[in-house]
Amino acid sequence: MFEHEPARPALREARQVWGVGSLLRALADALQARFNPVTVKGEISGFSRAASGHCYFTLKDEQGQLRCAMFRRAAQTGATDLRDGLTVEAQGRLDVYGPRGDLQLIVESVRRAGQGSLYEQFLRLKAELEAEGCFAADRKRPLPAFPTGIGVVTSLDAAALRDVASTLQRRVPHLPVTVFPSPVQGEGAPAALCRALDQAYAHHRATGACDVLLLVRGGGSLEDLWAFNSPLVVRKLVEAPMPVVCGVGHETDFTLADFAADLRAPTPTGAAELCAPAREALLSTLTAFTGRLQQTAWRRLEWQAQRLDRLGQRLGRPAG
Incomplete structure (x- = not known):
């Protein structure tokens, strides 16, 4: 005779039924407690900037992808150079978009x-x-109001040289411009920049020309601009016998050469504009001075003519 196992009591299923929104909020809370803040490395894909100023993109690598949102406040300072294909490290907080x-x-x-x-x-x-x-404010010199010549240190192949040349041609076509070429990127760039600066200094000391010097290159990544952070270049700028304007990168880029130069410009074109007063403005000022001189001269002549008339009248009626 077979023995039967005693009947087991029915198990109660202790299940919680979640609403979708409640579950998503709980997941968001769990992510907040477990991971945040978090830094994620990946390649940007599908980057877009909405009219609101918010930025949206995906970070991806070989194993997955993650949607990202960068709201306007953060994007105003941190999304100026973001684009598809760029590998970045993004710091923020994980969340669930309900x-x-x-x-x-x-x-x-x-x-x-x-x-x-x-x-x-x-x-x-x-x-x-x-x-x-090297960055002391008391060693900064003002730029000459009317330079007699301008020196430029940059690469002959750089777009920055074309921008500077066109600006100077437009604003001060009468001034001589001397270029001291140097690579502006790469392992040997710091030493080459120092040699070009030495040539500019020697030229100024020997001839008195180039009484203002422009150190320029276009924008790029931190690695691209690294030559202008070299202590060799910074210390060489401190030795300059003439004022130096540094126009390296875009407006948001800063290098140590900017701090050592006598004046920082936001762009290469801005550097050229700072040291070259516009020809039209100078001619307008000269025209105004000429007009004032003519008016003063005519008033003086009229006053002398009246004086001469009075003297003539006295001669015609001599006192008894």
């Missing part, structure tokens, strides 16, 4: 991948050179 149930990264800041160590090096060099007095 209307679609999508996992997304709310990006607070972003930088190109690998720039962290370079930027730290930039800050160390800045502190070191500042302690040496």
Whole structure:
């Protein structure tokens, strides 16, 4: 006779039934507690900037992809150079976008991948050179109001040279411009820039020409502009016998050469404009001075003519 197992009591299923929105909020809370803040490295894809100023893109690598949103406040300072194909490190917080149930990264800041160590090096060099007095305000000199010649240190192949040349031709076509060529990027660029600066200094000391010097190149990544962060270049700028205007990169780019120069310009074109007063403005000022001189001369002549008339009248009626 077979023995039957005693009947087991029915198991109660302790299940919680979630609403979709409640579950998504719970997942968002769990992500907040487990991961945030988080830094994610990946390649930008599908970058777009909405009319509101918010930016949207996807970060991807070989194993997956993640939707990202960068709201206007953060995008105003951190999304000036973002584009598809750029590998970046984005810092922010993971969240779940309820209307679609999508996992997304709310990006607070972003930088190109690998720039962290370079930027730290930039800050160390800045502190070191500042302690040496390379950036002291009391060694800054004003630009000559009417330069007699302009020197330019840059690459002969650079678009910056074309921009500077066209600006100077338009504003001061009468001034001689001397170019001291140098590579502006790469391992040998710092030493080459120092040689070009030495040539410009020697030319100025020997001839008195080039009483203002432009150090220029176009925009690029931190790595592209790194030659202008070299201590060799910064210390060489401190030796300059004439005022130096540094116009390296775009308006948002800063290099240590900017701090060592007598004046920083936002772009190469801006550097040319700062040292070259517009020809039309000078001619207008000259015309105004000429008009004032003519009016003064005519008033003087009229006054002398009246005086002569009075003397003539006295001669015609001599006193008894």
